[in-house]
Amino acid sequence: MQNLLKDIRQCTICKEHLSLGPNPVVSAHPKSKIVIIGQAPGTKVHASGIPWGDASGKQLRKWLNVSDDDFYDDSKFAIMPMGFCYPGKGKSGDLPPRPECAPQWHQALLDKMPNIELIVLIGLYAQNYYLGDIAKKTLTETVKSYKEYLPHYFPLPHPSPRNRFWLTKNPWFEKEVLSELKRRIDRLM
Structure with missing residues (x-):
């Protein structure tokens, strides 16, 4: 695992497309039980190297x-x-996230984590990649249908402060989806 993480952190396969240059942000361990798959780091996370070290992460x-x-x-x-x-x-x-990363690195990482019990898919890019044809037409429909993807996957919208309108428009998310997510995470912890 350590060699793989080192290789990922030194990756430059798409450097010519990155305005701030490469700074891969990843965290994994062979004992990991829960995998968080989001979109891509923002500028704050790029600068700090701390995954989800921003308002969305909070x-x-x-x-x-x-x-x-x-x-x-x-x-x-x-x-x-x-x-x-x-x-x-x-x-x-x-x-959007660069298309090179997931095909290059994800399966190799997942193969090194035999204890995974839940993969949290945050946002449309992760949901479309992992759910493929079983994803619904919209993110809202996919999140609302979260039970169809259990026990392996749990789809979520992005927790960005910019998504306040979506959260207000979809009160079922907090009542139903988040309560189930918290139960599952608590059980796995």
């Missing part, structure tokens, strides 16, 4: 009902975004 830990210590214990949580590096700025936010 909200995610609240959704999971876990402390920072538990979340950053890689024997409990592995963190592997769809794109390991900050992809750059687009017209209306960050660019």
